[in-house]
Amino acid sequence: MQADPQANPTGIGPIILHSRDARRGRVVTAANATARALGAVPQMQLTQASTLCPEAQLIEQDLQADIESLCSLAESSQCFSPIVGIEQLDTQPWAGRSLHQPQSILLDITGIAPLFGGDAKLAAAVHRWVLDQGYWASIAIANSVGTAWALSNYTRRSQIAADLAEIERLGNTLSLLPAITIAQPNEPIGAAIYPLAIEALRLEQATVTKLHRLGIRKIAQLVELPRSGLASRFNEQLLQRMDQSLHNQCEPILTLHASPELAIEECLEHPTPLRTTIDAIVTEQIHRLTRVLDTIGHGVVRLVCRIEMELNAIPIESDIENQSGQPPPVARVFQIGLYRPSNEPQHLLWLLQGQLDAHYAKGPSHYWARSISIQATLTAPLTWQQSDLFDRHSTIHRDAIAKLVDNLSARMGRAAVVAPSIQRDPQPELAYSWRPLTGWRKDGKIQETKRKLARTPKRDFSEQQGLEPDSNELWRRPVRLLHPPKKIDMQQVDENGNPLRMVYQGSPLSILRATGPERIDTGWWQGATQQRDYFRVELSTAVWLWVYRDRREQNWYLHGEFD
């Protein structure tokens, strides 16, 4: 699935997405066709890729945001099927994938296609809907999850890659790409994927490499090998994947939506444009939902409110012109994610109102609400507030703080509400991170709220006693760290390399005391090596700063303030 770059109609230059790998520093996670043509490929180090295409636009990939968009899209694709899920990952990333993240949505359409007038029409409707959402997706319909996955991911891979390069050069939209593959129902099971590469079976890289060394590149070749030999020479995964893709072994779809009793829908007799009516219905539905949840002792972690719309006014001509390219909005989906399970109707309503406000603030629309549904797509047991004998306060505060985090995240976005964590890394800017408190895990599951609340460092390195000076001591690290470091003009340095005089905020100031150097070298495995000598300097104005000299460039940088 790919976002449609309609925003830039006049040709697109090379674009490279990167993320930080724990071992290899910054690596390329995705590159567009133009960048690929220049030699940048996923898993390549970013430094290498940027030498190959120096004019490329480098963007850090927000993996969490990707998962959130995928889950939201899956939740709103319930207009096609009641059973919707996202793909389940293995422990190792699959061969041919550069990211260990879910990237596919699975829809169970058993018995649904006739409602749309057949498989082809359903696929076309899905295709149109995905384009309307601002994405492009490769769609396949088959009898099993494995076959559909293989067909959608691998049937037109090379053709799409070639077409993409052309589209990027001309600046056309992605909607021109071929997108739909439908397995013929009268074919023998699995025959559709025989000509595909073995990566289409969702195998680990190690298995694929081994098969390649044996000269097996296509599924058709693999099928001819004796099964008993495969079982003894490869791991179980290979046989299981072959069964799932070629022999219709059942594979469950883990759904994202609620069980029927946690979904409440109300169809209106007459569509309404009125916000007050919608509010009243939503309020009533949330009260009903929380009453159901009360009986099973659960609280809502994720709530989806869906308002089906229909066109209910005759638009005047100028509106038609404006909307000519715009798709009719069939449904508006509002989603809220909570930090801790909650079944307080007031709290849920407050969070939902914020989203409704944002929608209705846009002004009146020709699309009126036809039906309103509320679903608790994810619930979790409410933790009982057993009063500890001595630690009563922390449980009280935990509930209040969870509510606060929900409120803040709902308005300011999950990335703005964060908690600190400390890593053991000598490089100061890598020794900490701010983690959002709400959101999804890497495999597309919701984050465990309990684990997050009881967050403690895995090992407390500050307790370690050593002979060397402890970097955790106060005044050895600045209270405020500048990121990135600011280049400064060091005017005078003594014969040992200690700073004596520097320019700070436009005026040259002498340095009363410089404590250091603290030499920090980074490992080769973290990308470009950093060699720095850090000094804590005290200026004549009594200001304390943290500066370093880059030993490779011989430049001085301001990295922090002891504010």
Next chain:
Amino acid sequence: MLALDADSNKPAKPPPMTPDLPLFDLTPFNLPLFDLPIDVPTSVPSSVPPTEQPESSAFQKREQLSRQIREMETTGRPGQERISSGCRTMDRHLPGGGYAGGSMLELLRSGPGTGLSSIALMIARQAIVEGKYLVLVDPQRQFYPPAMKSLGIPLERVIALQPANHADAIWGLAQVLRCPAVGAVIAEVGTLEDRAARKLQLAAEQGGGLGVLLRDARSARTQPSWADVQWTVRSASLQDQDIRWFHLELARCSGGRTGARLTVGVNRHGQWIEAPITQGSRHEHASALHLAAQLAQPTRRRRDIAG
């Protein structure tokens, strides 16, 4: 006499700041709906019995009035508890020996790198006892967690807000202050309009935590504030390698005396250190009694611009 029901939810009228005001501003600062005349006797509530001794009557009235005003100002607060700063020298200059729960404290910065954040974290450390949380409003994303840890802040009870704009920052700050689970909030605020400042103070009263605002000294002087206490912070240079020294000046203190100066340090174990007392520096400000200022309730500094 006046509307003294301290209904703090009403939007307050900004404090009267007439240019012809006498030297001392007697009007209570954050009292709602007040148009207090300047001369003292008319503003005495009818419940106050007339004092008999004429020479001490003015003093007693002043005491009584200031106590009553103090009570009215603080009725919105959840309790009378005081949060000690952990530093005895600092506590001595604060009424009640600490910061009031549900009040705002402002630290004024005279320049970058002067130690404002460190002082704020040291004070906040005392306010987040009993499992309460510390929230940082940090739009510049500069707070460095390893240093906070070495200051003795439990990181598992720290939440940071990184708002994208000023409106979000103020909204988030008000939400956070209103939450009873938050013991202390440290926020870097650039400009603060009077309505926002008042909103924050009311939110703090509701939540009961301590709000610490880090502000620029120049902007704080020209903008209104509803803070109980304002310290101006400068770094000091004394001949100690591992102790960071600070000069603090009490720019405003409701119910206490302004103008006090003190020098405190923080050593490398995160403990407050009192300044070595040198000859002549034994706080001439603390020992000299400004009689006129005392009589006219010195806790209110005259402010240049009304809110």
